[in-house]
Amino acid sequence: FILKGRNGLKDLSVSLFREYLRLKTVHPDPDYGETSSSQDETAICRVVAIMTWEGTNPTLKSILLNSHTDVVPVYQEHWKYDAFSAFKDAEGNIFARGSQDMKCVTIQYIQAVRRLKAEGRKLMRTVHLMFVPDEEVGGHKGMETFVKHPEFNKLNIGFALDEGLANPGEAFTVFYGERNPWWITVHCPGSPGHGSRFVENTAAEKLRQVINSFLDFREKEKQSECFTLGDVTTVNMTMVKGGVAYNVIPADMDVSFDLRIPPKVNLQEFERQIKKWCTEAGEDVTYKFAQKSMNQKLTSTAENDPWWSAFSAACKAMNLTLEKEIFPAATDSRFIRAVGIPAIGFSPMNRTPILLHDHNEYLNERVFLKGISVFERLISALASVPAFPDEA
């Protein structure tokens, strides 16, 4: 690649971004391109790609810049433009699935590192760029598996950056923890019979009680005074199953909920509450977890924390205002934090509506380009955090 001055670099960054957006890395069958096409179809793991920029003191803990390459599907009929064409309108808004979540960040990391290298900078700590394949479907074959692999340990990571969310205002949001997703199916068995009779002990009566308990709690949480979604428990009833015919009282009915629980909630106590709701609903009502995340680790944002202080000082030097929050959904950061590595979720997009997973997801090219400069400063600051006593 040939450096063509600042403008050339900007054009190149936007072109790379748009080119990447055109790759259909969309579930359920992501096209990861040439690199992974030769992989054995039966492989248990998907491909995790890593690029490393070795630091001047490679024995020190490294910095991880993580991003996922997959994106969620689209309802094309609701989009103004082809969701994989990366159309740029007159205002410089680039429309594509993944423009916010999170192909922008991937290219920003790459271009920030490229710029630092082009400027002849040498950083003290090693920087790893990691590209993971399946965050959008839970990260189980990617990050969750990889953090337990010896190759992950060898990376010797001290601090990680991963995805965040856009902020419609002037400030930038940073995430230092996540809510725990609990996906629960409650099973309500009951007495069957003819649809014309008052049968006792029906599945539907139990189902109603269960739904009431969960949704009453939802209402309470919704009314509670809080600043952000990250501070409350959300409950949503997402699936109901049961029944075979209009005139047959079913022998069982199932209802499923998506709950997101903030790190401050006592999870054991919360599960006892769920058990109680099921017992109160009637005989033999049981529940099963499809997802039960129990990780309540938070990344320190204390002023004396060396990583946070490097991160926040770099932002301050750029006059960026930060809003610290708990991430409302689940990202691969939860697996990184679970193995004891501090991680911050940060996608530098201010003055941008939150459009991840939505129709007409877009990012303005000026915001995108500014993000490269932001990462340039951040990476440089993080990779220059002085050696800790135990690293010497």
Ligand SMILES: CSCC[C@H](NC(C)=O)C(=O)O
């Ligand atoms: C729990 S695995 C699913 C992960 C998904 N992540 C995002 C960011 O949408 C979610 O929170 O539903």
Ligand SMILES: [Zn+2]
């Ligand atoms: Zn994402």
Ligand SMILES: [Zn+2]
């Ligand atoms: Zn997503």
